[in-house]
Amino acid sequence: MKIVFLGAPGAGKGTQSERLVEKHGIVQLSTGDMLRAAVKAGTPVGLRVKAAMEDGGLVSDEIVIDIISDRIDEPDCANGYILDGFPRTVAQAQALDRILAEKGIKLDAIIELVVDAAAMLARVEKRRADAIAAGKPVRKDDDPEVFKERMVKYREETAPVSDFYDADGRRRTVDGMQPIASVAAQIDAILAA
Ligand code: AMP
DSSP: OEEEEEOOTTSSHHHHHHHHHHHHTOEEEEHHHHHHHHHHHTOHHHHHHHHHHHHTOOOOHHHHHHHHHHHTTSGGGTTOEEEESOOOSHHHHHHHHHHHHHHTOOOSEEEEEEOOHHHHHHHHHHHHHHHHHTTOOOOGGGSHHHHHHHHHHIIIIIHHHHHHHHTTTOEEEEETTSOHHHHHHHHHHHHHO
16 A cells, blocks of 8 residues: 655644554655654765754755655565655655656555644644653754744645645545544545545
């Protein structure tokens, strides 16, 4: 099963991905997680993306396209995967179509978790408070100012990805404002159809 999850920062893509990973024995491919790991490990890619990530900007299309293209060839992807946080620009979406066509792969679903901006900010603030309460490191991009910048980028660069997939009717939407279990049920209904 191969799924693309779309949705603004804080929409709950990570939460729903984790559930589907368990349920279907697939892997979650979060470009954000991969980039954070690269920054932490101090790899050449990590050094190139660090500033953009900390400022709430997007890293270059070329970098994330290469990361995803290589990653989906790994053996653990054979059973399927969820793309979480990719594609984030129309150029990435076009590249993904091209890469998948070259590899002879067909996506099962492109699903957007739709939530409103105020709710997203509240979720990010909660994630930050929970991390602090648990003594875990706070993600730098969960800072409210950085979050606002991420929302600007989302509106400018990522919202058009929804239109891109709408052009040929591929995008499915779920109401991300519902409780987690209800969002899960909506997603399962799409995947079962
Ligand atoms: P996330 O964990 O998905 O919210 O991603 C955290 C940060 O990583 C984003 O704010 C961007 O700086 C960067 N990032 C993650 N995925 C992408 C992508 N597909 N394109 C560009 N930048 C990305």
